[in-house]
Amino acid sequence: MSIKRVLIIDDEEAIQKVVQFGLQMAANWEVLTASSGPEGIVKAQSSQLDAILLDVMMPEMDGLATFRELQLHPDTQSIPVIFLTAKAQAAEKRLFNDVGVNGVITKPFNSLDLPEQIVKILNW
Amino acid sequence: MRILLVEDDEALIKVLTRRLVEHHYAVDAVTDGVAAWEYASTYEYELLVLDVVLPKLDGISLCQRLRAAECTTPILLLTGQDTSVAKIMGLDAGADDYVVKPFDEAELIARIRALLRRSSTNPLPVLTWGELWLNPSTCEVTYADEPLTLTAKEYALLELLLRESQHVFSNEEILESLWSSEEFPVDATVRSHIRRLRHKLTAVGAPPDLIATAHGRGYYLKPLFPEVSSQGDRPLGGSDLEHRQHQQTQYLEFLNQTWVTTKEKYLQQLRELQEAISRRLDATRIASVGNACFNPQQQDAAYRIAHTLAGTLGTFGLSEAMRLCRELEQWLHPDVSLLPQHVPHLEDKVNALQRQIELTSTIQLPEQPSTTAPRLLVVDCDQAFANALKVIASQQSFYAEIFPTISNAQDWLDNCPQPPVGLILRLLDTVSTAALQFLQQFHQDYPTLPTAIISSQDDLSERLEVVRRGGTCFLPKALTPEQVMRAIAQQIQETSGQQQRTRVMLVDDDPILLRILPTQLESWGFEVLTLNDPLQFWNVLEAIHPDVLVLDVQMPQVNGLELCQVLRSDPHWQQLPVLFLSIFADARTQNQAFAVGADDYLCKPIAGIDLANRIRDRLQRVRVWTR
Numbered sequence: 001m002s003i004k005r006v007l008i009i010d011d012e013e014a015i016q017k018v019v020q021f022g023l024q025m026a027a028n029w030e031v032l033t034a035s036s037g038p039e040g041i042v043k044a045q046s047s048q049l050d051a052i053l054l055d056v057m058m059p060e061m062d063g064l065a066t067f068r069e070l071q072l073h074p075d076t077q078s079i080p081v082i083f084l085t086a087k088a089q090a091a092e093k094r095l096f097n098d099v100g101v102n103g104v105i106t107k108p109f110n111s112l113d114l115p116e117q118i119v120k121i122l123n124w
Numbered sequence: 125m126r127i128l129l130v131e132d133d134e135a136l137i138k139v140l141t142r143r144l145v146e147h148h149y150a151v152d153a154v155t156d157g158v159a160a161w162e163y164a165s166t167y168e169y170e171l172l173v174l175d176v177v178l179p180k181l182d183g184i185s186l187c188q189r190l191r192a193a194e195c196t197t198p199i200l201l202l203t204g205q206d207t208s209v210a211k212i213m214g215l216d217a218g219a220d221d222y223v224v225k226p227f228d229e230a231e232l233i234a235r236i237r238a239l240l241r242r243s244s245t246n247p248l249p250v251l252t253w254g255e256l257w258l259n260p261s262t263c264e265v266t267y268a269d270e271p272l273t274l275t276a277k278e279y280a281l282l283e284l285l286l287r288e289s290q291h292v293f294s295n296e297e298i299l300e301s302l303w304s305s306e307e308f309p310v311d312a313t314v315r316s317h318i319r320r321l322r323h324k325l326t327a328v329g330a331p332p333d334l335i336a337t338a339h340g341r342g343y344y345l346k347p348l349f350p351e352v353s354s355q356g357d358r359p360l361g362g363s364d365l366e367h368r369q370h371q372q373t374q375y376l377e378f379l380n381q382t383w384v385t386t387k388e389k390y391l392q393q394l395r396e397l398q399e400a401i402s403r404r405l406d407a408t409r410i411a412s413v414g415n416a417c418f419n420p421q422q423q424d425a426a427y428r429i430a431h432t433l434a435g436t437l438g439t440f441g442l443s444e445a446m447r448l449c450r451e452l453e454q455w456l457h458p459d460v461s462l463l464p465q466h467v468p469h470l471e472d473k474v475n476a477l478q479r480q481i482e483l484t485s486t487i488q489l490p491e492q493p494s495t496t497a498p499r500l501l502v503v504d505c506d507q508a509f510a511n512a513l514k515v516i517a518s519q520q521s522f523y524a525e526i527f528p529t530i531s532n533a534q535d536w537l538d539n540c541p542q543p544p545v546g547l548i549l550r551l552l553d554t555v556s557t558a559a560l561q562f563l564q565q566f567h568q569d570y571p572t573l574p575t576a577i578i579s580s581q582d583d584l585s586e587r588l589e590v591v592r593r594g595g596t597c598f599l600p601k602a603l604t605p606e607q608v609m610r611a612i613a614q615q616i617q618e619t620s621g622q623q624q625r626t627r628v629m630l631v632d633d634d635p636i637l638l639r640i641l642p643t644q645l646e647s648w649g650f651e652v653l654t655l656n657d658p659l660q661f662w663n664v665l666e667a668i669h670p671d672v673l674v675l676d677v678q679m680p681q682v683n684g685l686e687l688c689q690v691l692r693s694d695p696h697w698q699q700l701p702v703l704f705l706s707i708f709a710d711a712r713t714q715n716q717a718f719a720v721g722a723d724d725y726l727c728k729p730i731a732g733i734d735l736a737n738r739i740r741d742r743l744q745r746v747r748v749w750t751r
Binding site for chain 2: 011012013014015017018021022024025026057059084085086107108109110111112113
């Protein structure tokens with residue numbers, strides 16, 4: 001498998017760093033970071049991404065709104081999106097599934113496991 | 125990393141240059157704005173440090189001019205003006221950071237480091253590549269925990285490669301980044317530095333091509349690790365386990381470093397939460413009303429803090445803190461009103477959470493089950509022993525699912541998303557009927573998985589009962605958790621080794637046998653590579669590195685006995701299991717075969733299953749010998 005380029009959108013800088021560390025260390029993937037939905041959308045439009053990891057709860061523009069915005073842009077609508085969430089209730093997972101995200105990864109996680117989880121979710 | 129320092133104070137230039145060089149930066153220094161513009165337009169820099177007050181062209185104007193010319197190099201402004209207006213003017217002119225004189229040199233270097241990190245593709249505070257670690261804040265470099273002593277240029281070269289680890293650096297790029305414009309190194313200088321750096325790296329165990337050469341293009345860091353496999357369920361083999369353990373260690377170090385810098389932020393968020401709760405409770409008391417409702421905005425803000433902290437603290441492995449956050453999150457959910465019975469406990473919960481964070485100075489391995497770590501099922505009513513086993517299991521990249529009773533374990537097995545890789549059954553004294561039934565059922569469900577039974581009754585009848593029900597490992601109760609884990613891990617490794625396809629090299633001049641046997645063996649999980657020309661033996665052997673060799677005796681030009689002698693004359697191949705397969709059933713030929721190094725001798729015709737069993741048996745013996 002070639003090196004993947006993944007964008008993590010999360011307002012929590014520590015989570016960005018931890019995800020970045022895990023994806024680079026365990027799989028040597030390239031990781032871009034964004035701290036908000038709007039910043040992430042701009043990066044997604046210009047960065048030729050293989051996947052986006054998107055935090056659900058962010059101030060101002062939350063993960064769902066960001067996802068919907070990504071779906072509206074021709075440049076970004078085909079990029080697979082995986083939600084990162086600290087919620088794991090079945091109802092919320094169903095909601096995420098209904099809106100069409102590719103998968104959900106629940107916090108907390110060991111970021112070294114993330115590449116395998118992403119590979120499984122996206123059938124890479 | 126090359127930095128342009130623009131400062132009209134010669135004394136300050138001297139001090140700063142010395143300090144930057146100590147941190148392995150190459151420095152060009154100029155004393156006026158016009159010269160700075162010329163240097164910045166001519167050479168490539170990773171960072172510009174500009175004084176605001178400069179002769180000929182001031183720092184703010186220079187900054188604006190550079191940005192107007194689409195220069196994206198990070199700019200740090202140095203100035204004596206400590207006013208918001210001055211700072212805003214500098215930042216609006218395009219500067220990335222602003223440091224007020226007099227400044228602390230260490231802080232300035234840290235800010236430079238942070239700016240360089242932000243502009244690189246690897247913005248992490250510690251740069252790593254597999255087992256290679258470079259810490260820019262301490263300038264320490266290690267490979268597999270072995271420290272490396274590097275010259276300033278070697279260090280800078282390695283840092284450059286690590287910062288842009290997916291980039292191939294040409295000689296020109298390396299020269300421009302590592303040497304100041306006053307030095308005139310030639311291409312050969314880069315080559316000799318690369319050579320010396322490789323030499324130092326290999327001396328501490330790094331592969332010789334860690335810094336790889338792209339001929340005609342330059343140098344880059346060669347990816348070390350196998351790419352992530354989509355077959356994530358494959359059990360981990362020995363080297364995988366070691367690699368994984370090493371990664372876990374590095375991950376833990378990274379979490380600790382990040383924790384040091386972010387802990388205060390979480391405490392601050394908690395203080396905000398505490399204040400909101402206190403204000404609310406005070407207002408309630410003053411108004412003498414029983415219900416301490418937050419207004420929706422307050423409750424939403426408090427909920428968000430609790431929610432974010434739950435995910436983040438959990439990722440740092442603070443499981444108790446995460447539990448408290450989850451509880452608060454549930455109470456403060458914006459869709460429900462805060463229940464009166466929760467109100468008196470809000471402050472206590474937040475205070476407890478604060479204590480948890482304050483007391484955590486070192487991050488331990490995260491306790492939450494790793495989603496992909498292989499599960500080890502443990503039934504043990506001795507809590508202390510089970511906990512010790514859990515810690516040791518996690519150090520070996522297993523996640524121990526521990527249950528005090530057989531029925532708990534059975535419940536888990538009935539619902540587990542992925543099967544365990546082994547079972548440890550540690551019983552009170554004797555092996556009960558229920559335990560034996562559980563063992564038998566487990567073996568029926570997972571016939572290939574190792575099962576360790578720990579019992580204080582150590583006699584033949586008990587051992588017999590256990591093996592009859594599928595137990596693969598019988599251990600006395602006196603063993604320590606480390607010894608138990610070692611025994612089961614060894615069996616798991618062997619099982620995982622067996623599950624990986626065994627590569628069999630079959631050398632025979634009989635075309636029918638070469639056609640039939642591979643098909644038969646493949647159905648038993650072997651990968652078979654055939655060779656009908658004994659003269660090609662060595663080339664093929666070296667190319668495919670088989671796990672087992674099957675040789676015919678009689679072949680044209682070179683016979684199998686000679687091939688076996690050639691093989692055994694090389695120390696590297698002395699462990700390779702060799703089975704002869706021949707039409708000669710006489711004792712003399714068989715003895716000759718064993719004399720030249722055969723491990724087994726079989727006569728044609730042979731059924732695929734018989735050959736498969738003999739190969740498997742031979743491999744198992746080899747594994748036992750090489751333990």
